[in-house]
Amino acid sequence: MPQPLVPTRRSILKAAVAAVGAGFIAPSFAADPLKIGLILPLTGPFASTGKQILAACRLYMQQNGDTIAGRKVDLIVKDDTGVAPETTKRIAQELVVQDKVDVLAGFGLTPLALAAAPIATQSKTPMIVMAAATSIITSKSPYIVRTGFTLPQVTWPIAEWAAKNKIGSVVTLVTDYAPGLDAEKTFVQRFTGAGGKVIESLRVPLRNADYAPFLQRAKDAKPDALFVFVPSGEGSAVMKQFSDRGLKEAGIRMIGTGDVVDDDLLESMGAVAVGVVTSFHYSAAHKSSENKAYVDAFMKANHFRPNFHSVGGYDGMHLIYEAVRKAGRDAGGDKLVETMKDMSWMSPRGPMSIDPATRDPIQTVYVRKVEMVDGKPWSIEFEKFENVKDPGV
Ligand code: PHB
Numbered sequence: 001m002p003q004p005l006v007p008t009r010r011s012i013l014k015a016a017v018a019a020v021g022a023g024f025i026a027p028s029f030a031a032d033p034l035k036i037g038l039i040l041p042l043t044g045p046f047a048s049t050g051k052q053i054l055a056a057c058r059l060y061m062q063q064n065g066d067t068i069a070g071r072k073v074d075l076i077v078k079d080d081t082g083v084a085p086e087t088t089k090r091i092a093q094e095l096v097v098q099d100k101v102d103v104l105a106g107f108g109l110t111p112l113a114l115a116a117a118p119i120a121t122q123s124k125t126p127m128i129v130m131a132a133a134t135s136i137i138t139s140k141s142p143y144i145v146r147t148g149f150t151l152p153q154v155t156w157p158i159a160e161w162a163a164k165n166k167i168g169s170v171v172t173l174v175t176d177y178a179p180g181l182d183a184e185k186t187f188v189q190r191f192t193g194a195g196g197k198v199i200e201s202l203r204v205p206l207r208n209a210d211y212a213p214f215l216q217r218a219k220d221a222k223p224d225a226l227f228v229f230v231p232s233g234e235g236s237a238v239m240k241q242f243s244d245r246g247l248k249e250a251g252i253r254m255i256g257t258g259d260v261v262d263d264d265l266l267e268s269m270g271a272v273a274v275g276v277v278t279s280f281h282y283s284a285a286h287k288s289s290e291n292k293a294y295v296d297a298f299m300k301a302n303h304f305r306p307n308f309h310s311v312g313g314y315d316g317m318h319l320i321y322e323a324v325r326k327a328g329r330d331a332g333g334d335k336l337v338e339t340m341k342d343m344s345w346m347s348p349r350g351p352m353s354i355d356p357a358t359r360d361p362i363q364t365v366y367v368r369k370v371e372m373v374d375g376k377p378w379s380i381e382f383e384k385f386e387n388v389k390d391p392g393v
Pocket of ligand 1: 108109110111131132133134179230231232259
């Protein structure tokens, strides 16, 4: 029988099988894509977090290729809008059940990460928390590994620095939800433990915060300094009220965790931020060749400065890539998480590793001061605490 001119499905299949058998082409069925379900707030009040992390994940893939161990990386990006935990949970469930993702990643705020934790546990899917920073998060599922930071980890260094640097009394101001309470508790414990006095602890609502009355109250209490934790995206509003209410003129210093002088906003804050001292794990001004290369590439691709959430995303991708390479392309969730524990590498932020006991990052925490460099404000690191683990609270 003569061969048809147009190849049939059967003839194509036969040819393909013959080609594979003859060693001409690799069998494509063994190379399922590696699916990463990236859930981020890309719209809504915390969209800057999503924008930063997504840009960093894409940069990582651009620099390191989109195949790992022969598997094509398929980044499935979902916007959870950042405000409703049940939305994040539903998206995580859909990604696991319908898209059959190998890894879940992202998680912009603590309540959203907490809502998705049971999905990771039930489906044995590694869940890389790139942003949310309350200490307890990793205890909510053995499949959670964190690449950002924890609030207690970055808070105690500023408490110790303040107590040693002529700050005798403080008013604390935090956002009233889990990471804010972690920051407040850690600061109060460490600062009073080192001999300082906390005059008052103020808590501001997470949504639609009006900082003016709180800053007026802080001013009236006449502390040496105001300690601030607000989630990224909120810093400008706090800084504006701090300036408008004349706290600086009244001789009150601002200290805090680095979230308040977030590199995403710092440039637009301008000179009002100068002098603010914070402790944190990342500054875009960190002096290292790795960070210079990172900031240059990030700015070239995006035309905005990378912030601390961006390195949580960049290092999260690194963790996934290296774990799949090391564990083998067919490794399941348990083996991947096991491989991620104890991994260490050089990040744009400095050296970091994953604590095998808690699956939290161990990293350097820097004390930094906002200074004008070439007409722009940057957080300049001047002291450091190495190998800091999450102390819990
Ligand atoms: C959090 O919700 O855990 C969170 C979000 C933004 C931050 C810090 C913590 O800057």
